[in-house]
Amino acid sequence: MPKKKKTKKKLKQLKKEKISKSKIKTKLIQKNNEGKKQINLGADEKPEIKKIKKQPTEKKVYNLKDYVVYPKHGVGKISAIEKALIGGIEIQFYKIFIEKEKLTLTVPINQQSKLRHISSINQINKCISILKTKPKIKRTMWSRRAQEYDQKINSGKIYELAEVVKDLNKNTDIIADQSYSERQLFEKAYERLKSEFEAVLKTNPEDVQKKMDKALGRVQVSDTN
Numbered sequence: 001m002p003k004k005k006k007t008k009k010k011l012k013q014l015k016k017e018k019i020s021k022s023k024i025k026t027k028l029i030q031k032n033n034e035g036k037k038q039i040n041l042g043a044d045e046k047p048e049i050k051k052i053k054k055q056p057t058e059k060k061v062y063n064l065k066d067y068v069v070y071p072k073h074g075v076g077k078i079s080a081i082e083k084a085l086i087g088g089i090e091i092q093f094y095k096i097f098i099e100k101e102k103l104t105l106t107v108p109i110n111q112q113s114k115l116r117h118i119s120s121i122n123q124i125n126k127c128i129s130i131l132k133t134k135p136k137i138k139r140t141m142w143s144r145r146a147q148e149y150d151q152k153i154n155s156g157k158i159y160e161l162a163e164v165v166k167d168l169n170k171n172t173d174i175i176a177d178q179s180y181s182e183r184q185l186f187e188k189a190y191e192r193l194k195s196e197f198e199a200v201l202k203t204n205p206e207d208v209q210k211k212m213d214k215a216l217g218r219v220q221v222s223d224t225n
Contacts, residue, residue: 060112062094067118067199070105071156073098074192075118075199100195118199119158127162127193131215135167146181153189158196164189169216 062068066078076096083092094112096105107115119127138145149168152160168186170178178186190212197208 060115060117062112062115062117068094068096068115069118069156069158069196070096070098070107070115072154073101073103073105075099075195076105079104100191116156118196121200123158124197124200127158127197128211128215130159130162131166131169131212132217133166135169136163142179142181146185149185149189153185153192158193161189161193161196165193165212166216169218171217 062078064078064081067075068078069075076098078094079097080095081092082095083090085091091108091110093106093108094115096107096115097103098105149164152164155161165186168178168182168189170186194205194208194212197212198205201208201211
């Protein structure tokens, strides 16, 4: 009798295990089927594409007679704001007169990202402090350095312009102290920086030159005689 009881218990346990296993299987099958249904539904239904609105970009406002900086030419003055029909499209543009080059640029208002306002007094003061620092002497080839200097000059960034003036400064006006290409780049950067100093400080060119030369520690030829 005890053996029969044991065998009955074992049979019951096996039946329970089989039932639990079958339940687990059915649950897994149900889950898989649900997953397949969801995939099929997703394939049939087109997903909603939400359009992301572009943030409006802040447009800089320039007025008539404002001084602006065009990177490749330097400081200019807005002489007119005009409209014109080009290919049936009305385009508004600035006319900018570059005094140093005696040049008038036509810049469409939708391309005004190329322009910037002239610097503040604080930025001019920082430029003066840059001019007072020691020049960086690079060991690279002159052709490569000349290219870097030219890129900085045409970047439109006043601090980079001040760095070029400082790095190419020879503390003198004597031509023999500089190569022809060095002097050309120095004069280009110097005159461009000087023109922005004049526009911001609203002083005459002679006073601006004295201020810059003092910061650079330059000795003029007239002073040495």
